[in-house]
Amino acid sequence: MLALCRTNVLRLKVINKYKLEEFELSQSYLFFWDKLEKANFFLEKMIDLADRDVDDRDVQYLLSRPVDDGGQWDMFVNLVTKHGLVPKSVYPESHSSGASxxxxxxxxxxxREFAVRIRAEYAAGARGGHLRSQKEAMMTEIYRILAITLGEPPKTFDWATRDKNGKYIEVKGMTPKKFAEEVVGYPITETLSLINDPRNTYSRLYTVEHLGNIVGGNPVRYVNTEIATMKQLAVTVLESGRPVWFGADVGQFR
Structure with missing residues (x-):
């Protein structure tokens, strides 16, 4: 799940800010929007690439994995920026979020069915405006599937808890975006991912074509960094009392 470890970075901010014993952000909430946004991202790519042969490598890559679980840090940033955050108590786990x-x-x-329809309509002469109107109907169907399996995400909510000293804390009439901005308050748009890729030049910004989750959102960005620098930065952040999110190629060690 894309949000699984990333929300841990943000929840520590809330725990420290309000002196809480425990607190969790809803991973299922971001899971819902990640699936919906990835579906829209995929269908937009199918429209953009409709003039290519179905065996084109980019088309085949996208068809092979239209809505995978997981993702990159900038995808998480996109979700939080657009859709906000909610506490786990407001939108808890479901069977389908835990076993997806x-x-x-x-x-x-x-x-994939929709991709076939888009390509057929394009071959019959349909173009941007018509194809995107068809896409909206397709997205309504995807939303319905997600709402049935995961439940509809809240538009507004109240949240209450007690701190370590028993002091009562309550916020009412929150929207997810307001909760992310005012209660969590993590400067998520000021962050970037570091990578170590010795094949490419260091101290440069890289991205991956066709990788993303929100149309019009941030591209996935990486700053290529020497491993010694990356280690030192991680130590500096940890010593300041802040968590470090990291990804690793765990498949290499199975």
Missing amino acids: SRLNWIVKVKL
Whole structure:
């Protein structure tokens, strides 16, 4: 799940800010919007690439994994910036968020079906405006699938808790975006991912074509950094009392 470890970086901010014993952000909330946004991102790519042969490598890559779980830091930034955050108590885990393989299969099948329809309409002469109106109907169907399996995300909510000393804390009439900005208050748009890729020049910004989750959102960005510098920065952040999010190629060690 894209939000699984990333929300831990943000929840510590809330725990320290309000002196709480425990607190969790809803991973399921971001999971819902990540699936919906990735579906829209995929369909937009299918429209953009409709003039290419179905065996084109980019088309085949996108068809092979239209809505995978997981993702990159900038995808998380995009979700929080657009959709905000909610506490886990407001939008808890469900069976389909905890065991997502069946839901992923259903959405993938529908998106591949929609991709076939988009390509057929393009071959018949349809172009941007008509194809995007068709896409909106397709997205309504994807939203319905997600709402049935995960539940509809809240538009507004109240949240209450007690700090370590028993002091009562309550916020009312919150929207997810307001909660992210005012209660969590993590400067998420000021962050970037560091990578170590010795094949490419260091101290440069890189991205990956066709990788993303929100149309019009930030591209996935990486600053290529020497490993010694990366280690020192991680130590500096940890010594300041802040968590460090990291990704690793764990498949290499299985």
